[in-house]
Structure formats: C-alpha cells, structure tokens
Amino acid sequence: MRIRRARLIERLRVVVDGLEHLVGGLGTALLALLALAWTLLVAAASVLGVGLLLAPTVPRITRAVADRERARLTRWGPPVVGPPPLPATTREALRDPAVRRETAWMTGHGTIGLLLGAIGISMPVYAVEYASFPLWFRALAPEEGGPGFVVWRIDGFADAAVVWAIGVVFAVLTVVLCPPLARLQALPGRRLLAPPDGVDLNLRVAELTATRAAALDAHAVELRRIERSLHDGTQNRLVALNVMIGAARRAQQRNPAAVADILDRAQEATEQALAELRSVVRGILPPVLDDRGLSGALAGLAGSCPVPCTLEVDVPGRCAVSVEATAYFVVAEALTNVAKHSGATSARVAVRRAGDRLLLSVTDDGKGGADETGGSGLGGIRQRVAAYDGRFVMSSPVGGPTRMDVELPCGS
Structure with a gap:
C-alpha cells in the first residue's frame, strides 16, 4: 500500500512538473511568436527599402528570447549554455551559425511549441470544467447544452454524467500526455540553443x-x-x-x-x-549519518531547530558518504541561518532523489533579504556544493519567502 501511494505521489509530481514546464514554454513560445512576427515585418519592410534601419534589432531580439528559453530549460534540467556575444555588425550576425540556429528555434517554438503548450494547458482546464459539470448543470437552460463542444441538450443528471465522463477522459489524457508534451516542447531548444559540441x-x-x-x-x-x-x-x-x-x-x-x-x-x-x-x-563526518542514514540525520536537525520545521525525505537507498555529508551540512547551515537571521515562524526541508541527482530545498516564511556576502554562511554552502559539481540557487526577496535549492550528483 505504501509503495503504491509513493508511486502515485511520484506520478502526480511528474504531471505537475510537466504542466509547469508547459506553462513556462507557452510563455517563451508567445515571445518567440512576437519575435518571429517582428522578423517577418522587418524583412518585408527591408524589401521595400524602409526596414534596413530596423534590421540590427532582429538578431538582438532573437537572442534575448532565446536566452529566456535557455534560462527556462536550465531551471528544469541540465544547463543550456549560451553562445558568445553577437558580432558587431548586422551582416556578421546574420551569418553567425548560432543566430541561424536561434532563428530556426524561434520559428519552430513560436508555432509548434505554442500549439503544444496550448494543448497541454487546455487538457487540465477541460478536465476540471467537464468533470465538475454535474455540480452546476442545473444553472443552465437544457437547450444551452454543456461546456465546450457539448452542444446537445442536457435534460438531466444522466446527460450531465456523460459530460463528467468526458472530463475523466481529459484528466487521464492530462496524466498520460503532459510529461511527454513538455519534453517534446523543450526538445528543439535543447538541440538548437545549445552550443556546438x-x-x-x-x-x-x-x-x-x-x-x-x-x-x-x-x-x-x-x-x-x-x-x-x-x-x-x-x-x-x-x-x-x-x-x-x-x-x-x-x-x-x-x-x-x-x-x-x-x-x-x-x-x-x-x-x-x-x-x-x-x-x-x-x-x-557526523556519526549520525552512519547510524541513522540521511533521513534520520536530517530528522534530528529538523527536530532540534528552534523554528518549527517540516521534513520530507524521499531518497531510496543510500548515496555516497561524501554526498550525504554535504547534504547534511547544507541543511544544518541553512536551518542555523533560519533560526538566527530570518525571523521565520516555520521552515520546510524537502529532499528527494531524481535519477542521478539529489535534490534538496530549504524554505522559510521569514523576512527574506538573505545575502551571501553578509557573513551568513551562504557563501560557504555555495562553495561546498560547487566542490561536488553541484548546483546552488538562492531566492530571497525582501519580505520573503527565502528558498534555497541544491542539486548534488549522487550516481545512478
């Protein structure tokens, strides 16, 4: 029972991640569509001889939109490194292979990527709308039909149940199709926006x-x-x-x-x-890691934290000792900062394993404004994570909340 529940939670997490990717991809796809429209407008105006002055803006806009997509893909997976700066002249920029690859990506992402994002986001919306129809169908006149493409007459609960069944189909499609749609939407960016080998x-x-x-x-x-x-x-x-x-x-x-x-x-x-x-x-090297494992060691840290702290650990098996020690010290230092500097009333630590990466996040509802240069130990955390070829991301706007995300390689 516990294994089934864990699998269900993991599946829901994958679906939610897919939806988040599709929403982000839809945003960059809209920007790509606008940049594509601007490129076509400048090209048409240049044929008439009046758009040459605007030609330098085309590679700059293309690069700006492509960099947004690189940043999005980097947040959700392996880093996508950008190319060198644009050449000085427009003629050289248009001949640059990186610009040409970005233009090809812009064309595909602004059309097909936009369509994939719209489909992915529409499915859960339709699922909620259709599945909830039996709760509010009496508010409509029978001849008005139902939501979306349901145009036939709704005479009672039996007809509303048919609409509910369509909503269930959309929910199943959401669970099944959202993750592959997100990967398909991101595929051109990972292939065309990455630098040559x-x-x-x-x-x-x-x-x-x-x-x-x-x-x-x-x-x-x-x-x-x-x-x-x-x-x-x-x-x-x-x-x-x-x-x-x-x-x-x-x-x-x-x-x-x-x-x-x-x-x-x-x-x-x-x-x-x-x-x-x-x-x-x-x-x-904390002996508690050997005695109780990473989960037990982190439970001890969360239990001894002066600020109420919830802990979620989903790490099957054991990681390398050095990786577990790094994760332990990161959490220990982060919770020390929460207790000393944040003014928070609650904190949350989440650790899970995704493939060959150990993902760790620490959040609090404090005042924010954490600064790595302020002697709070954040610089030491970044240095320790970098020593293991990991990734450290800190978000702490003034007013809070503060979130620290760490990725550590832990083998397959």
Missing part, C-alpha cells in the same frame, strides 16, 4: 577547473576550521589539564587537602576537552 566541451573544462579550485578552497577552509577548533578549544583544555596535574603532584606534599579539589577541576577539564573533541569529529 566543441564549445560545450571547452566550457565544461573551464567549469570543472573552477569546480576543482572550489573543492581545494573548501578543503583548505575545512582544515583551517578544524585546526582553529583544536587550537582554541581542545588544546587549551589539555594544557590546563597538564597544569592542574602538576599542581596536584606538588600539592600532594605541601597541601594534601587541596589535591581532591584540583583533581575535580582536572576531571572537569578532561570532560570538556573530550566534548570539544567529539564536536570537532562530528564536524568532520
């Missing part, structure tokens, strides 16, 4: 070089943190312990009555040193 490889090498530098920086920062914790905490406790043991040895002959008090303080210093040492060790 050689360019993409060079950009990927540069990205991995930056990622490697971030990993080395994160490692150096972590070593400095451990060294500082040991030097400022544990080492001082051990030095004090050594001094008290020496004092106890000297007092054994001079003032035996003071030995017990010195040993009590030495034992207290030992316990504090051990506690600080355990804290440092837990900071390197």
Whole structure:
C-alpha cells in the first residue's frame, strides 16, 4: 500500500512538473511568436527599402528570447549554455551559425511549441470544467447544452454524467500526455540553443577547473576550521589539564587537602576537552549519518531547530558518504541561518532523489533579504556544493519567502 501511494505521489509530481514546464514554454513560445512576427515585418519592410534601419534589432531580439528559453530549460534540467556575444555588425550576425540556429528555434517554438503548450494547458482546464459539470448543470437552460463542444441538450443528471465522463477522459489524457508534451516542447531548444559540441566541451573544462579550485578552497577552509577548533578549544583544555596535574603532584606534599579539589577541576577539564573533541569529529563526518542514514540525520536537525520545521525525505537507498555529508551540512547551515537571521515562524526541508541527482530545498516564511556576502554562511554552502559539481540557487526577496535549492550528483 505504501509503495503504491509513493508511486502515485511520484506520478502526480511528474504531471505537475510537466504542466509547469508547459506553462513556462507557452510563455517563451508567445515571445518567440512576437519575435518571429517582428522578423517577418522587418524583412518585408527591408524589401521595400524602409526596414534596413530596423534590421540590427532582429538578431538582438532573437537572442534575448532565446536566452529566456535557455534560462527556462536550465531551471528544469541540465544547463543550456549560451553562445558568445553577437558580432558587431548586422551582416556578421546574420551569418553567425548560432543566430541561424536561434532563428530556426524561434520559428519552430513560436508555432509548434505554442500549439503544444496550448494543448497541454487546455487538457487540465477541460478536465476540471467537464468533470465538475454535474455540480452546476442545473444553472443552465437544457437547450444551452454543456461546456465546450457539448452542444446537445442536457435534460438531466444522466446527460450531465456523460459530460463528467468526458472530463475523466481529459484528466487521464492530462496524466498520460503532459510529461511527454513538455519534453517534446523543450526538445528543439535543447538541440538548437545549445552550443556546438566543441564549445560545450571547452566550457565544461573551464567549469570543472573552477569546480576543482572550489573543492581545494573548501578543503583548505575545512582544515583551517578544524585546526582553529583544536587550537582554541581542545588544546587549551589539555594544557590546563597538564597544569592542574602538576599542581596536584606538588600539592600532594605541601597541601594534601587541596589535591581532591584540583583533581575535580582536572576531571572537569578532561570532560570538556573530550566534548570539544567529539564536536570537532562530528564536524568532520557526523556519526549520525552512519547510524541513522540521511533521513534520520536530517530528522534530528529538523527536530532540534528552534523554528518549527517540516521534513520530507524521499531518497531510496543510500548515496555516497561524501554526498550525504554535504547534504547534511547544507541543511544544518541553512536551518542555523533560519533560526538566527530570518525571523521565520516555520521552515520546510524537502529532499528527494531524481535519477542521478539529489535534490534538496530549504524554505522559510521569514523576512527574506538573505545575502551571501553578509557573513551568513551562504557563501560557504555555495562553495561546498560547487566542490561536488553541484548546483546552488538562492531566492530571497525582501519580505520573503527565502528558498534555497541544491542539486548534488549522487550516481545512478
């Protein structure tokens, strides 16, 4: 029963994601249609000799709309990297292969992509309208028929039930067709708006070089943190312990009555040193990850957060230890920020696995305005995520809410 429920929830999530993609694609398709109309208008005016002054706007508008689609596709999947800047002259821009590919995409997305988006969005609308018809059909005159293409006479509940059945068909079509329609709508953009293979490889090498530098920086920062914790905490406790043991040895002959008090303080210093040492060790790799797994470790963080926090974890199996540790530290730092800086009354942590990616989001209803440069630890989170070739997106408008999205590669 639990497996069926999980599958149903996952299927509904896929359908909702498909609808979101179709809505976003419909928006860029409308922009592409307007850009296509402008291109045809300028081309027609140029034949008459009056549109040459407007010709430079065509590649710029095309590039702007294509960049919107690249940003949309990047939010919903693998990044789509843009080409180099437009050439200086209009003649060179029109000869640029990237501009030609963008023009081809604009033509297809502004027509076929617009049609696919309209179909995808219409199906759930029709499903709701037709399926709810038995609730309000009596408000219409029988000769008016029903919604949409239902033009026949509705004489009673039996006729309304037929309309309801049509709504069920639309609901099934929504569940079955929305995800593939979204993928089909995005396919031309992923093929035509991505740079050539050689360019993409060079950009990927540069990205991995930056990622490697971030990993080395994160490692150096972590070593400095451990060294500082040991030097400022544990080492001082051990030095004090050594001094008290020496004092106890000297007092054994001079003032035996003071030995017990010195040993009590030495034992207290030992316990504090051990506690600080355990804290440092837990900071390197929390033992709770081995004992309870990622779900149990995050449940502990959510339960100990001063701000009421709901947790949703859907991660079948185990990820790599380093990935789980990174996810743990990201959530720990994020909830610390929520408690200290956000002024929120509630927070939500959602973690799920999608293929070879671990998706993590932390949201709160606080005042927003989080700044990576403000010393809130967000820069460290971004650096730690980048060290694993992950993706970090932060949205925190003034007034809230604040949302942090993290993607980490976790293998297949």
